[in-house]
Amino acid sequence: MFDLCVVGAGLIGSAASKYASRGSSVCLIGPDEPTKEERLTSSPRDIYGAHYDEGRIYRQSTSDPVWAKLAQKAIPRYSEIERESGVDFATEVGCLSVGSRGGNYITALKEVVQKDGIQAETLSGTEVCSKFPFLSIPNMDEAVFESHFAGYISPRRLIKAQITIAKKNGCQHIQEAVRSVSRVLHDDSNKCEVVMEVVTDSGRKVLAKKVLLCTGAFTAFRKLLGTEVSPDTKLFGLSVTKLEISEEDAVKIKAMPSILYFGEGGADWTKDYPPDPRAPVVFYMLPPIRYPDGKYYIKLGHDPVPRMFHTGPQMKQWFVQGPDPRLIRQMANMITSVVKGVKVLSYHGDSCVVDVAPSNRPYIDRVHNQLGVAIAGNGYAAKSSDEIGRLAVELLMKDQWDIDIPQNLFHVQLKSGCGNPTSRL
Template identity: 35%
Template sequence: MRLAVIGRGLWGAAAARHLAMAGADVTLIGPTEPADKATHNGVFGSHYDEGRITRKNALDPYWVGVSTAAIDRYHEIERQSGVRFYTPTGAAMVGGAAFMARVEVGRALHDVPCDMLDHAALSARFPFFTFPADFTGYHETTRAGHVSPRNLVAAQAKAAQGFGATLLEATVDGLEERAQDVVVVTDQGRRSFDRVLVAAGYNTDRVLGRAPSLEVYARTVAFFEVDEAQGAALSAMPTLVYDTPEDPYLLPPIRYPDGKLYLKLGGDPTDEPLTTDADVRAWFQAGGNPQVRDRLDAMLRRLMPALDIKSLSMGSCVTSWTKDRRPELARLSDRIAVCTGGNGAGAKCSDEIGRLGAALIHDKTGDDR
């Protein structure tokens, strides 16, 4: 049986690895990262970056479960591929009583190991942060930190190829389902498969040729360059999610391809919808919203007033949301299934969501962990 996974992002690459490990004849289809986002006129991916938080605790217990399962396999993926993508810096979630009560539901359900810190303990452990006096926190000291989404996709794809998967560098324009197969129409020609899993992120609706189902929002991230001495001084800094209306997330100093160290902060004050392909393309090409960047700058200076920032820059990405804020994992027909809708939480748990997506078109992957 010939299987195809459409989408070379975090979920698609994970699905391809699980299918290949199960012995399937699988082809992973998607374009490479564009050399210049500002002039690229094709599809984009939000994994073109070096930092995503990975942790088990979350405000929704569902994400705790799938993230825990995925994190359990990080070392397996690194071993299979020889590509390092995971840095175990630890992770903290910090907030007021109502915020932490929500975190506690999933923490207790999945027995997440972490240190519970009152405000005094937070200040002592993380002197570089300044939190409101009523904030407490959970600090995951093990099996948490950050991943390079770019390297994680590369690792999944390389491991999949090691198990026999085929990689097709192409952009998918649509599907033609027939009685005996599914024709995948790409900019490199037409290919026939017995079953297809569509894991194309924000582009999923277009690939499926269906009415808009996903809500796609623009996101701006800010990058704060620090020097080597500042990076060393923040060696104990965990990733951080904390309780403010912008729902911000912060990553410690990470070395980017330009050789520099950057802290990364995300957290948009409003949801700005992107309703057409042209909207998404223009957003990625623009590289972010300067007003949001400046707002994030002010947020970080309040949170880390002693931080010595060398430069400030920004980047653009998108998030895709389902109506129920859970991944869309479904068989749409006997031959086509879908795996989409990261809901702003899809990086850390991507290997588990990919496994669940793979099971939709190849039953042997369903119970394998």
């Protein structure tokens, strides 16, 4: 019998298991990264994740003050996690947030920077190109550049670091997918009590006093919250293109920061992305990162018309088949529009799914006193996962909320199988 079972071994679940294992008996359950064979349509595997990657942007500012606060709590702890685990995962290359001067995005971002006292400088498009001569940024755009506590993390290595610490604390890690979670009566030494039963795909049963679901976009497709109940989220598929460059070119542009863009684009940028010329140009871009295959890739992500998923098989198909090849090519052209002077060796696409709550904030809450959730990353959670996991554990295990953000902003909304809102179980 464990004090807590954390279901989902991704970024949030691994963080939660680390914090909980400091004072409780903990079991973390979640499958390992899929093999090449498990990414085939014929594979029985149907649980995937967006964290099988080497690049996620981190920075302390965002245009949303709540997400900014979560990031400001999590990011300063990166160095501590690296020291305790012996696993490096963060690269501080800075982050450049660019948008139309006077536009809503850049205005809101500057307000958060000023209010929260974030160390950052405001640059014109011309100043950006002077600072980073290999970038093509429109002169009339404006940018916020954070050089401190900003850059990119390897989600794979951050998860490895968190689980390494959790295991040092005695956490047990079961590398399986969970089929169901339910309340059951448990009779132990003539003492009958209600506990949580977690059943894996292999039929293994784990008993715990409490369960925390960190199951992301797949929460609705297993029996985790009760019969015909799912979180009120929308599931969107986002496309990614990874463009291969040589190690020589990677060294030439090694000063490149992570980039977020929301504006009208440059006059010399490709005209085929986004496909709808009336839509704003929105993307995130990572500097050259060396991947496990030994090659360097610049990654661009977003989707001008993201598709929505309603079933598990739809999501599996997306992870297995990937984005439209035409969109992959268009996104590769956007990379070479922004980053000048690099030779394209190859490019390929990848898939991502984000679970978006109506509030655009994560769900960090209790469904009942034995079941908690830390889900709905909304596409922003990677950099803040350490704080989200910590808050969820404090709330579920200690009934505490110790951050200066109202807890009601993170209340979970559930819906019935027919889509109607429902109260907590």
